[in-house]
Structures are given as C-alpha cells and as structure tokens.
Amino acid sequence: MLAINNIEVVYDRVILVLKGVSIAVSQGAITTLLGANGAGKTTTLKAISGVLRSERGEVTKGTIQLGEQRIDGMRAHEVTRLGLVQVFEGRRVFENLTTEENLVAGGHVQPQSAAVKQGIELVYSYFPRLRERRGQVSGYLSGGEQQMLAIGRALMSQPKVILLDEPSLGLAPLLVEEIFGIVDRLVKQEKLSVLLVEQNATMALAVADHGYVMENGRIVLEGPAAKLRDNSDIKEFYLGLNEGGGRKSYRDTKHYKRRKRWLS
Amino acid sequence: MSEELEFLLSLVLSGASIGLMYSLIALGFVLVYKATDAINFAQGEFVMLAGLIVVVALSFESMPLIVAIAIVVAAMIGFGFGLERVVLRPLLGRPVVAVIMATIGLAAIIRGLGPVIFGKEVRALSLPIGDEPITLGPASLPPIQVLGAVVAVVFFIAFSWFFKKSRMGVAMRAVADNQQVAQAMGINVERYFALAWAMAGIVSALGGVVWGAMLGVDVQLSLVGLKVFPVVILGGLDSIGGALVGGLIVGIVESLAAGYLDPYVGGGTKDFAPYVLMILMLMVRPYGIFGRRQIERV
Numbered sequence: 001m002l003a004i005n006n007i008e009v010v011y012d013r014v015i016l017v018l019k020g021v022s023i024a025v026s027q028g029a030i031t032t033l034l035g036a037n038g039a040g041k042t043t044t045l046k047a048i049s050g051v052l053r054s055e056r057g058e059v060t061k062g063t064i065q066l067g068e069q070r071i072d073g074m075r076a077h078e079v080t081r082l083g084l085v086q087v088f089e090g091r092r093v094f095e096n097l098t099t100e101e102n103l104v105a106g107g108h109v110q111p112q113s114a115a116v117k118q119g120i121e122l123v124y125s126y127f128p129r130l131r132e133r134r135g136q137v138s139g140y141l142s143g144g145e146q147q148m149l150a151i152g153r154a155l156m157s158q159p160k161v162i163l164l165d166e167p168s169l170g171l172a173p174l175l176v177e178e179i180f181g182i183v184d185r186l187v188k189q190e191k192l193s194v195l196l197v198e199q200n201a202t203m204a205l206a207v208a209d210h211g212y213v214m215e216n217g218r219i220v221l222e223g224p225a226a227k228l229r230d231n232s233d234i235k236e237f238y239l240g241l242n243e244g245g246g247r248k249s250y251r252d253t254k255h256y257k258r259r260k261r262w263l264s
Numbered sequence: 265m266s267e268e269l270e271f272l273l274s275l276v277l278s279g280a281s282i283g284l285m286y287s288l289i290a291l292g293f294v295l296v297y298k299a300t301d302a303i304n305f306a307q308g309e310f311v312m313l314a315g316l317i318v319v320v321a322l323s324f325e326s327m328p329l330i331v332a333i334a335i336v337v338a339a340m341i342g343f344g345f346g347l348e349r350v351v352l353r354p355l356l357g358r359p360v361v362a363v364i365m366a367t368i369g370l371a372a373i374i375r376g377l378g379p380v381i382f383g384k385e386v387r388a389l390s391l392p393i394g395d396e397p398i399t400l401g402p403a404s405l406p407p408i409q410v411l412g413a414v415v416a417v418v419f420f421i422a423f424s425w426f427f428k429k430s431r432m433g434v435a436m437r438a439v440a441d442n443q444q445v446a447q448a449m450g451i452n453v454e455r456y457f458a459l460a461w462a463m464a465g466i467v468s469a470l471g472g473v474v475w476g477a478m479l480g481v482d483v484q485l486s487l488v489g490l491k492v493f494p495v496v497i498l499g500g501l502d503s504i505g506g507a508l509v510g511g512l513i514v515g516i517v518e519s520l521a522a523g524y525l526d527p528y529v530g531g532g533t534k535d536f537a538p539y540v541l542m543i544l545m546l547m548v549r550p551y552g553i554f555g556r557r558q559i560e561r562v
Contacts, residue, residue: 051448054357080450088448094441096556097434104431105438109450113431157450 001027001193002048002084002161007062007072009040009047011055017043019217020062025161025195030187032196032204032225034238035214041197042089044214045163048195049086050076066161081109085154089165089197091146093153095139099130102138102149106156116156123152126182144175151183161193168200176200180207201238205229213238274403275523276516281405283515284413285478289471289488290495290507291419292464298502299440299460302352302363306371308489309378310464314340314472315481316378319387329392337469344465348458356454375486386484389476412474419467420508427504436460440502494538498545500555509553514538 002025009018018040025031035041046052047059053075064072071079094102103123107116124131127148133141138149147167154162164183168176184207186192198204205211211228213221221228228234293307304310317339321332351370355362393411397404427433439446439456447453472481475488491514499510521537545552 049448051444054444054447075452076447077450077452080448085450086448088445092442092445094438094445096441097437101434101437104434105446105451106449108431108435108438116431153449 001025001067002195003063003065004044004048005063005065007044007047007064008060009043009052009057010060011057017057017217018047021214021217021219022062023195023212023219025193026210027160027193028187028191029209030183030194030196030207032198032208032211033214034198034201034204034211037199039214040217041214042165045086045165045195045197047072048079049084049163050074050079051086077109080157080159083158083160084163085157085159085161086163087150087154087165087167090169091143091150093138093141093146093149095137097138098135099138099141099149100134102153103130103156106153109157115158119156119158123155126155126186127152144171144179147171147175147179148182151179151186155186155190159192161195164194164196166197166199168198168203176203183207201234205234205239270402271523272520273401275519277400277403278405278409279516279519280512281409281413281515282519283512284416284508285409285471285474285511286488286491286495286514287508287511288412288416288419288467288474290492290499290511291416291423291504292467292471293492293496294499294502294504294507295423295467296460296464297496298504299436300352300457301360301440303360303367304464305364305367306374306489307464307468307492308486309371309374310340310343310468311471311475311488312378312481312483312486313343313374314469315389315476315485316382316472318469318473318476319389319481320382322389333469333473336472337466340465340469340472341462342465344461344463345458348454348461352457352461353454356457371486371489375483379483384482386480386482388480389473391473391477406478408474408478412478415470415474416508416511419470420504423463423504432459491538494542496552497542498552500552502556503552503554506552506554513541517541 004021004023006020006022007018008016008020010016021044023031023033023044033041033044043057046055046057048064050071052058059072063070066082066084069082071082071084094105097105100120103120104116107119110116110119129145130148130152133145138146141149151167167179167183171179180203183194187194196204196208205225205228208225211223211225212219213234289307289311292310293304296302296304314336318332318336321327321335322329351366352363355366391408391411393407396407398407398410427437435451436456436459438449439451439453443453475485479485495507495510495514498513499506499508517537518534522534525533
C-alpha cells in the first residue's frame with residue numbers, strides 16, 4: 001500500500017537525518033515503527049505526509065509510493081487528497097475550533113458536504129465521547145478526548161493510510177488501551193492501513209502485524225510483530241524485560257551494537 | 265426628554281454610526297490577521313486606493329454607480345490576490361517583522377504612487393443619496409453615515425456566517441489555528457492566505473466608497489487607517505465581533521470627547537481619546553474584549 005524505498009532526508013540542506021530508510025506498509029494492517037528519541041521516527045512520517053517541507057527538510061534520495069503513485073516531493077495537501085493522512089504527535093487539534101468544526105476542517109478534501117456529514121456520523125460512532133463534546137471548544141477537551149478527535153479528524157478525509165504519531169503520549173494506560181482498541185477496530189472494519197510510531201513498545205507490538213526498529217536514522221531491525229516480541233534484544237531494550245533477571249551493566253548495552261548485525 | 269439627555273443621545277448615535285464605519289475598515293485588518301497572522305499597516309491605503317479607483321471609474325461619462333462599484337470590488341480582489349502572490353508569499357515563514365515592514369513599505373508606495381497616477385487634488389465622490397439629514401430620534405445624521413453603518417452591518421453578518429457556518433470559513437479558521445496541521449488535513453494554506461487578502465480587498469473597496477463619499481478622495485483618506493489600531497486592540501485582533509464592538513466604542517468615545525471635552529480645551533480631543541483608551545486596554549486586557557486567548561492546559 002505504502003512503500004518507502006531507501007529515502008534520505010536532509011534538514012536545512014546540511015543535516016542528514018534519515019540515512020536510507022525503507023519501510024513497507026501493507027493494506028489492512030498495522031505496521032509499527034519503534035525507536036528511541038531522536039531516532040528519526042517522526043521525521044519519517046513527516047517525509048511521507050509532505051509536511052517536512054514547511055520545516056525546511058527535504059527528501060533528497062529514494063522514493064515514496066502510495067499504491068502506484070509516487071508521492072515524494074508532493075505538497076502535504078496534495079498527499080492528503082490522495083488518501084494518506086498524518087495524525088500528529090501531541091494531538092494538535094485546532095484549539096479554537098469546536099469538536100465538530102475540527103471534524104469539518106478534517107473533511108476539507110471531500111467535495112460534497114453530504115460526505116462530510118456522513119463522515120462526522122462515522123467518527124461519532126467510533127468515538128461516542130466526541131458526540132457528547134461536539135459543541136465544545138476543543139482546546140478544553142481532556143487529553144484522551146483530544147487524541148480521539150485527532151484520529152477522528154484524520155478519518156474525515158476517508159484515508160487509505162493513516163500515519164499515527166505516538167497516540168499514547170501523555171495518556172493514562174486505560175485510555176491508551178481504549179484508543180488502541182478503537183484503532184484496531186478501525187483497521188479491521190474500514191480496511192485502513194496504519195503506520196504507527198510509538199515509544200510504548202509493549203502496546204505497539206501487541207496491536208501491530210509488522211514492526212521496524214529505528215536507530216540513528218536507520219532501520220536496524222525488522223520483522224513480524226510476534227517475532228519481534230520474542231527477540232531478546234527487543235525484550236531487553238524496548239520492552240524492559242530482563243533475560244535471566246540479572247542487572248545489566250553498561251557493557252551489555254555496548255553489546256547491542258555487535259549483536260544487531262547478525263540479527264538483521 | 266431633557267436637553268442634556270438628548271444631547272448625549274445624539275452624540276452616542278452619531279458616534280455609533282461613524283464607529284460602524286471604522287469597524288468596516290478594521291474588518292479588513294482582522295480578516296488578514298485572523299487567517300495569516302500578518303499585521304497589515306496598509307489597510308488605510310487600501311481604502312484610499314479603492315476610493316481613487318471608484319472616483320476614476322466614475323469620471324467616465326455615463327458610468328453607472330453600480331458598475332463603478334463592481335469595478336472597484338473586482339480591482340481590489342485582484343489587488344489582494346496579487347499582493348499575496350508577489351509580496352507576501354515569499355515572506356512566508358519569515359519573522360513577523362518582515363511582513364510588518366513589507367506592509368509599511370507598501371503603504372508608502374500606495375500613498376506616493378496614488379497621487380502620481382490619479383492626480384493630487386481632492387476629488388468629490390458623490391453617491392445618489394442626497395444630503396438631507398436623516399433624523400433618528402434626537403440625532404440627525406448625514407445619509408452617508410447611515411449608509412456606511414448599514415454597509416458595515418451587512419458585511420459583519422455575512423462574514424460571521426461565513427466563518428461560523430461555511431466549510432471554507434471553518435477551513436480558514438483551521439489555517440489560522442495551526443498551519444502545519446491544516447496542511448496535513450488537505451487544506452491548501454496558501455490559497456486561503458490569498459483568499460483572506462482578497463476578502464480584505466472587498467471590504468476595503470466598500471470602505472473606500474463610503475469613506476470617499478464622506479471625506480472626499482485624496483491622500484488624506486488613507487489616514488482613516490490609523491483608526492484601525494484602537495479599534496482592533498479594543499475588540500481583539502482576530503475577532504470579527506470584536507471589530508464591530510471596538511469600532512462602536514471608538515466612534516462613541518470620539519463623539520463624546522468632541523461633545524463634552526472639546527469646549528473646555530479648545531478641540532482636538534477626539535483625535536487622541538481612542539488611543540488613550542487603547543493604551544488602557546493594553547494594560548488590562550492585551551488580547552482585547554473578544555480576542556483569542558491562548559488556551560493553556562495545565
């Protein structure tokens with residue numbers, strides 16, 4: 001559905017952030033992209049959705065394909081029109097607009113206003129809490145509600161692919177579970193493809209079908225989610241599970257660099 | 265009704281009608297600020313330019329007024345679009361000061377070039393509404409003031425509807441709220457910027473017609489733009505309703521100052537009274553009566 005082939009991203013014409021990243025997102029599935037802070041996960045998403053340009057970044061090498069179409073170099077609003085939408089990290093709702101106005105703005109690419117109305121109903125059916133808050137200024141919604149609104153707003157453009165950037169950020173564990181449950185349902189019922197960026201690796205690997213691990217602007221590990229869950233390095237460094245239960249020393253961390261080579 | 269009260273009422277009414285005319289000009293400013301975050305120091309010059317265009321259009325014989333107005337509206341829409349494309353788009357993402365300086369420069373250019381092209385003398389712009397004052401309770405107002413107030417109110421209703429109910433208006437507010445996210449929602453941000461400038465053009469076109477008819481058209485006409493600042497600071501830089509209320513306040517304060525203070529100090533208070541109010545306002549409520557307060561989540 002979405003194929004990223006060996007892209008490089010450069011900020012301000014000098015800073016090389018992504019050094020040849022390739023990711024494939026298959027249809028009707030959740031693909032997750034894990035990694036520590038600063039690994040380049042968000043940059044990858046921004047490169048795909050085209051908003052990179054407004055931050056003085058550009059894709060200098062490689063291609064990004066949505067279905068049959070090349071989308072690298074396209075402007076953000078054109079990419080959205082083709083059916084790919086990004087949900088930003090930190091929710092980023094239009095704070096001065098009401099819940100429903102946020103949804104209307106999200107449905108901007110729909111030519112018919114009837115389609116916008118239908119879309120709003122669909123979003124309310126997945127997120128009933130938003131219906132209760134429809135007239136409220138969205139800046140005053142709770143964090144969980146804002147995250148629901150951000151996802152719902154993205155649905156309004158009837159996307160084929162959604163890029164989800166850290167939906168769990170700053171939310172209570174129970175809410176995180178609720179939101180991931182809804183995302184899972186959306187993928188199954190609406191035939192969505194999702195590229196999920198997460199710090200919460202346990203949660204991400206629980207819902208995802210396929211996963212990538214990113215470090216320092218490169219993909220260092222890839223595989224089906226089930227396999228990644230069993231990977232001893234992932235267990236150690238991303239899931240916080242101790243193999244054998246012993247305390248790790250700094251040498252073990254150094255170890256990782258060596259191990260990773262024969263893992264991939 | 266006592267004479268005192270009648271005097272007060274007539275001052276308030278005439279102030280209110282002038283105030284609505286200020287609001288009309290401030291509206292152009294607010295539309296641009298709301299959508300693009302640009303502070304337009306050339307708003308008064310837009311009005312002057314529109315006035316000049318209408319006067320020139322009317323100087324052709326047998327030009328019906330309605331056609332002249334259509335011409336000036338079209339011209340100002342084109343001017344708004346062109347300005348965004350040529351001057352402001354290259355400044356996107358630059359510091360706010362760059363845009364401010366650009367509009368100040370633009371103001372000087374229009375003020376300088378207008379008379380060069382259209383001539384220096386004051387030209388009368390007469391609308392077929394007569395000179396017979398219209399009596400409204402204790403006040404009798406020149407018909408042009410009443411017309412200006414009506415035009416302002418019509419615009420306010422239209423734009424309020426546009427921003428609240430139409431999908432385009434909501435998208436425009438989304439752009440104002442967060443450009444990057446708006447882009448990701450499929451909104452062509454630059455097109456909405458251009459639209460905002462074009463809308464400011466429409467408002468200025470009508471502003472030029474009513475203000476030109478009231479004051480006559482020459483470079484001095486651009487000075488009405490100075491009144492924009494107290495109006496928008498009082499009402500809130502990005503609020504349509506605020507422009508309306510701010511205009512009313514400025515108009516009424518001016519009128520009261522002229523009526524009650526001028527006899528004691530020998531005149532001139534009406535020119536600075538609104539600014540005193542503006543500075544007081546900045547101290548207590550810097551975002552204005554209806555301005556957007558930053559929503560902060562704690």
